[in-house]
Amino acid sequence: MKKALPYSLFFSFFFVGLCLSQAFAYDWPTPDFKIRKNFAQRTGNSYEPGLEFETTASNLNAPEKGQVIFSFTPDTGSAQNLPSSLGGFVVVAHSDQLRTLVSGLQPQPWLTSVSVASGDPLGTIPNAQTVTTSPTPTRHQLMVFDQQLGEIVNPLLVFPPRADERSPIILDVKLVGDSPESSASLFAHSHFSVGYWTLYVDAVDPGSSDSGNSQKGLYSVSAYLNGNEVFRTALTSLQDKNGQFTIKGTGKPLSDVIVGDHEWRLGKIFLNQGTNILELVVKDFQGKESGKTFHILGSSS
Amino acid sequence: MSYFGYSSSREKNKNALWLILILLCILIYLLVFPRALGKDSFLVPLKAVSMTSLPPDSQTSYERLILVGQNVVGLTKEGEPVFFRPARTLEAVSGVNDAWYDETSDQTMVTSASGPLFHLSGKQYPYWLGQRFYTFNNDRLGVTEYDLKGNKLWSKDRTSIITALAAGPTLTVVGSLDGRISVYDKTGTTRGSFNPGGSQYPVIYNTAISSDEKHILLLSGMLPKRFLVLERGSNEFHPIFHQELSDQKPYPTPLGFLGGDRWAYFVSQQDFHLLNLKSDHEAVMPLQGQLKSLIYDNSMGLMTSVTGGGTASILHVWSTSGRALLFSPFQAQHALLFQEGNRIILVADQFVLIMKRELQ
16 A cells, blocks of 8 residues: 555656646747737727737747648738738647637748648748847737637647736726716725625736736636625636627626726626625736725615 | 643543532531531720829729729729729728728728718728628627628627638628638528538638529538538528539638529639539639639620739630630739620739720
């Protein structure tokens, strides 16, 4: 029995190692890059369906071995020259039913669908400066699609973790009543009338120190009122329900939850007479979290 | 020295007899196997105009806008160019309709020849299919249709990149990277969906819908790529014809209908395939380079195409049986053909060539 323990430990470590090697079989399209926008981050009326990153590299590579199934170069003479912010892009289908899309490049001049190995060049970056003195970064998209489940997957679930020294920041928390003018920040007010209020949180993830001034979206938000969970959502993947993006696990339309740049609508809460304790926890993907606790005095006036 | 000059009268009679006999044989052959004399189709150049000297704004009225390469040209009904200018940001044109993103006002402008139709706030990605106006959102993961007054008709998000879009008078076909097509009506109600399958990697590369909205064409899948014809049933579209292709190009290649829904065409490898949808008879014609533009003359049953690669282009006239009738190489990277009556107008890079089709 005593000898069985080291063996079981060995196999446990082996199994964990195997899982981790499988989990991060994918590698970033370039080693030198900065993430600008996180998965499902809202900017204006559009949502980031993957990750937006910037790099000074001159080409981007296949994240994992697979089959090139789509290669697009914008050209007015081409069939289905559909417009988007993607520019040229390449889609690789992998053996685990995931498909990765890398955009903002001039694809390799493939005449047929080819197999690529991890790290094989997918294309060059147009306008990439070859002068190394002050290269201008170019912006790109990285998306992951789950072909089996029909979902858009948060790339951070698939790609190796990134260093992150900074925790998310809660910029504002407000309660909005039935009329839009009955809105107040919990940073400035603690007295509210008894009844239903809609809870909004404005929070950003400043990310690592090398991310510059970019304020990225969060990974998850949780809220507790008087010890009871009233909201918990993590952005793992997006599904399509009647032609609308919904957040997996909640069934809620993305546009109903993330309602502005960095603004989350957590839903309605009921404030009781007396003191109500509202706790908020926001997390980035690396697990760094920030929390706030508010004591809200509910009064009948 | 004439042949008959020094011969005897007997020889002359003999020769005359032979001549009469030969003529008689020809006459009998023509009577037994009657055939009309073949007519040759000619494209007679009427006018060639260089567009570089044209004004950048429309001084006179125009009937058609053409986006050729990175430029926009306005043409009269007869094909005469009236203005020529660099394309605006994200500019899309169709007929006299125009749409582009105006960076100074941060608006997407939609105009017609008579003036502005409406505008949309922010940077949109406009796209025309005939008279129908769409914008793409969320990096091609969503599409929205507007009417020409700017009212949003419907909007759909998808969890896969939209790779193909086609529209009939009332229906819109949306094809995506996950190998699925969805058919929506003008209210956004789903009128059908189809997942072709049969390939290792499901993908929709191109789609087209017939003008009567009874048929949909698809180029789908990889390993193998397939060509499918779907027919509208009582509720759904179902396949009535499919063909595995040796083509493995990982990008959209041309596909469409000709002559209403009588013919379907697609490009596979280096061949142009023309399928008679009534008889399933297929004609295959070799292409030199890529198909850049194609028109079909219904009355004559002739196709005129521009093919090529890079700046080397070729103007072809084909019969639907695959017989090449005319072949004319020229230099242009971007070329577009359209037809107005018996005139064929070729817009190529920076010149317009107006031709007339004649049968002789």
